[in-house]
Amino acid sequence: MATDRLRGQLDPMLLAVLANGPAHGYAVITDLHQRSGGVFDLPEGTVYPALHRLERAGMLTSSWEPGTTRRRRVYSLTARGRRSLATERKQWKAFAGGVNLVLAGAT
Amino acid sequence: MSDPIDDYLDALLLRLLDDPSRHGNDVAAIRRAVAESEDHLRETQRAAMADGAGDVAAAQLAVDRFGPVNDVAGRFRRSGTRRSDLTSGAVVRTLWLVTGIGLVAIGISGLVADAFGAFWSTSFVAGDFPGVTYTAARCAQYAQLAPGYATCEQAATAHHFGEVVQYRVAAGVLGLLVLLAYRGWVALQRRRGRSTALVPVTLVGAGGAALFGVAAAALLLNSVGQEARGMSSGSGAYLSAGLVSLLVASGFALVLVRSATRQGHP
Numbered sequence: 001m002a003t004d005r006l007r008g009q010l011d012p013m014l015l016a017v018l019a020n021g022p023a024h025g026y027a028v029i030t031d032l033h034q035r036s037g038g039v040f041d042l043p044e045g046t047v048y049p050a051l052h053r054l055e056r057a058g059m060l061t062s063s064w065e066p067g068t069t070r071r072r073r074v075y076s077l078t079a080r081g082r083r084s085l086a087t088e089r090k091q092w093k094a095f096a097g098g099v100n101l102v103l104a105g106a107t
Numbered sequence: 108m109s110d111p112i113d114d115y116l117d118a119l120l121l122r123l124l125d126d127p128s129r130h131g132n133d134v135a136a137i138r139r140a141v142a143e144s145e146d147h148l149r150e151t152q153r154a155a156m157a158d159g160a161g162d163v164a165a166a167q168l169a170v171d172r173f174g175p176v177n178d179v180a181g182r183f184r185r186s187g188t189r190r191s192d193l194t195s196g197a198v199v200r201t202l203w204l205v206t207g208i209g210l211v212a213i214g215i216s217g218l219v220a221d222a223f224g225a226f227w228s229t230s231f232v233a234g235d236f237p238g239v240t241y242t243a244a245r246c247a248q249y250a251q252l253a254p255g256y257a258t259c260e261q262a263a264t265a266h267h268f269g270e271v272v273q274y275r276v277a278a279g280v281l282g283l284l285v286l287l288a289y290r291g292w293v294a295l296q297r298r299r300g301r302s303t304a305l306v307p308v309t310l311v312g313a314g315g316a317a318l319f320g321v322a323a324a325a326l327l328l329n330s331v332g333q334e335a336r337g338m339s340s341g342s343g344a345y346l347s348a349g350l351v352s353l354l355v356a357s358g359f360a361l362v363l364v365r366s367a368t369r370q371g372h373p
Contacts, residue, residue, distance in 0.1 A: 025143055026150045043174025044151070048143050049182035052136070056186070070149075071142050 010050050012088035013040070015059060015081050022076040024065065025051060051075055059084055111166040112148045115176060116141055122180035140183045148173060200289075201305045205315060207285035212319070212355045214279010219347040221272045227343065233267035234340030235260065271344050312363025316356050323352035 017023070017031045028051070029044050054060045059081035065072040077085070123137045148169045155165035173179065220232045228234075241249070246259035253265040305311060326349030333342040 024146075026147050029147075043172070043178065044147060045144060045173035045179035046182050048140065048147070049179070049186035052140070052183070053186040070146055072146050073139070073143050 009092075010042075010047075011054060011059075012085060012092070014047070014050060014054060015077060015085040015088070018060065018075055018077045019082065019085060022074050024072045024074050028075065054081070111163065111170045112145070112152060115148065115170045115173070116145055118176045119144060119180055122176060123183060137183075144173070144179070197306045201311055203285070203289050204305065205311070205318075207282050207289055208315075208355065209319075210278050210282025210285060212279075212282075212351050213275050213348070214277075214282055216348040216351040217272045217275025217279060219351060220268075220275065220344060223343040223347055224268055224272070229268040230264050230340050232341065232343035232347070233271050234264050235267075236338055236340060275348075309363060309366045312359050312361075312366055315359030316363055319352045319356035319359060323349050323356050325349075326352055 013032060014028060017028050017035070020031075023031065025048055029047050032040055032047075051060065051062070055062055055075070059078060060075050061078050062073050062075045065074045120137070120141050123140060148166070151169035151172060152162075152165040155168045156162065160168060224232050241259055241263060246262070249259060249262035249266050250256070253262040253269070256262040256265055326345045330342045330345035330349055333340075333345070
């Protein structure tokens with residue numbers, strides 16, 4: 001259920017993980033899983049298309065990691081991505097606050 | 108024993124390549140998607156082996172955690188639907204292709220109409236409604252245009268039948284030239300490394316099915332309506348065009364269904 005709810009919020013979650021610094025896909029997924037306390041356990045292969053989509057939207061930039069024997073793509077947040085993340089955080093706080101107020105009043 | 112990760116990557120590659128709307132530069136995106144997927148799967152396999160899993164079991168675990176290949180491929184394809192896929196260039200290329208297909212369909216309907224004339228009668232395709240008459244001058248023209256017929260009505264029908272078949276076949280030949288020109292242009296663009304992407308294939312399928320489906324419905328209803336009113340003369344012209352439109356609409360619908368199925372939306 002938590003994973004289903006995550007789908008609509010995946011993009012800001014990925015931006016939030018990458019706000020800590022550049023990371024490759026495997027690290028992004030591991031971090032997302034760990035930071036959610038294991039609650040978000042979505043199919044890992046679905047994260048890469050989301051990263052590609054965010055890159056096409058100008059929120060992320062990526063490049064092959066230099067100096068490694070394996071080809072590994074590293075993603076970084078762009079200025080546009082940071083602005084989008086700030087907006088998403090603000091909207092989420094307002095939304096979550098509203099939901100909390102309603103649910104807290106329910107009996 | 109085959110490697111589950113290799114099998115998965117093979118299936119992923121095949122599904123990503125099996126998309127007629129993707130050409131040229133998109134190959135790089137496909138290669139990148141497969142490379143990243145392989146890196147992730149091998150990393151997961153290594154982690155599982157470090158936890159004590161066997162080689163194959165760890166690979167299978169990595170594949171299971173990555174998700175169903177159809178779902179992942181569909182998401183990669185949708186993530187590749189760039190804004191540029193919907194720019195005027197992609198729309199013009201798509202219209203170019205659909206126009207060529209439409210003109211060829213008209214040409215085929217001309218051949219079908221010709222067959223109707225041969226197997227039934229030319230009046231079924233190009234006969235006049237009951238009560239239609241011609242002036243003496245017009246009859247003289249028809250006699251010149253279609254000599255050898257006993258009556259003015261027969262000459263007029265023969266002339267109109269020829270027009271239906273010839274004009275449609277001419278449109279079909281034009282359509283073949285349009286498609287040949289498109290093919291040549293695509294080859295040239297690919298050599299130059301430029302994009303030849305169409306609008307998303309689902310949109311092509313839906314648009315084509317709707318366009319030719321509506322045309323088929325209108326033409327077939329017209330034909331059936333004429334027959335129902337006892338005016339079979341000329342209804343074969345609509346019937347031939349309607350049947351070919353239905354066939355083309357079915358082709359586009361098949362493209363739509365295949366595309367939706369591949370993307371995980373049966």
